[in-house]
Amino acid sequence: MNLNNDKFLILDKIKKFILSLEKVVVTFPKKDIISRNMIYNDALELLELVIKANYENDKKIKHNYQINALAKIHKIDFYLERAYHLKYISERICQNKGNELLVITKMIYKWCQNER
Numbered sequence: 001m002n003l004n005n006d007k008f009l010i011l012d013k014i015k016k017f018i019l020s021l022e023k024v025v026v027t028f029p030k031k032d033i034i035s036r037n038m039i040y041n042d043a044l045e046l047l048e049l050v051i052k053a054n055y056e057n058d059k060k061i062k063h064n065y066q067i068n069a070l071a072k073i074h075k076i077d078f079y080l081e082r083a084y085h086l087k088y089i090s091e092r093i094c095q096n097k098g099n100e101l102l103v104i105t106k107m108i109y110k111w112c113q114n115e116r
Contacts, residue, residue, distance in 0.1 A: 010050055010107045017100050018043045024097065028088045039079040046072040050108070059115060066112050073101050073108075 021043055028036040046069055053065035077098060084094035 010104065010111065011047070011054075013100070013104050013107065014043075014047045014050060017097075017104065018047065020100070021097070024083075024089055024093060028083065032086070032088070035079060035082065039076055039083075042072050042076050042079070046076065046104075062115065063112065066108055066115075069108055070105060073105050077101050 018040075021040060025036045025040055049065050049069040049072060053062045053069065056062040056065060080089070080094050080097050080101075083089045084091060089097075
């Protein structure tokens with residue numbers, strides 16, 4: 001397996017984020033099930049992109065997966081901000097989840113730098 005410690009830590013952080021996100025999305029009202037599904041699906045796609053990047057040997061394709069993962073993070077962050085503005089989640093939860101995403105973002109940026 002091609003997992004080194006840095007990438008494993010990224011995967012671990014993303015998995016923990018997804019598990020904690022499950023508790024957050026249940027607060028979304030039934031009328032906004034689309035947003036609930038989108039945020040959760042994008043978090044799962046983030047995990048998939050990082051796994052694909054980890055196994056990819058072609059540096060350009062790997063970098064593309066990493067960039068797509070960063071884009072997913074920003075999309076998830078937007079969903080969280082939207083949920084806060086619609087009062088589905090508290091400001092504290094929004095900030096906590098945003099901080100978790102920031103840590104993951106920094107880890108992916110560092111990974112990108114180390115690949116060059």
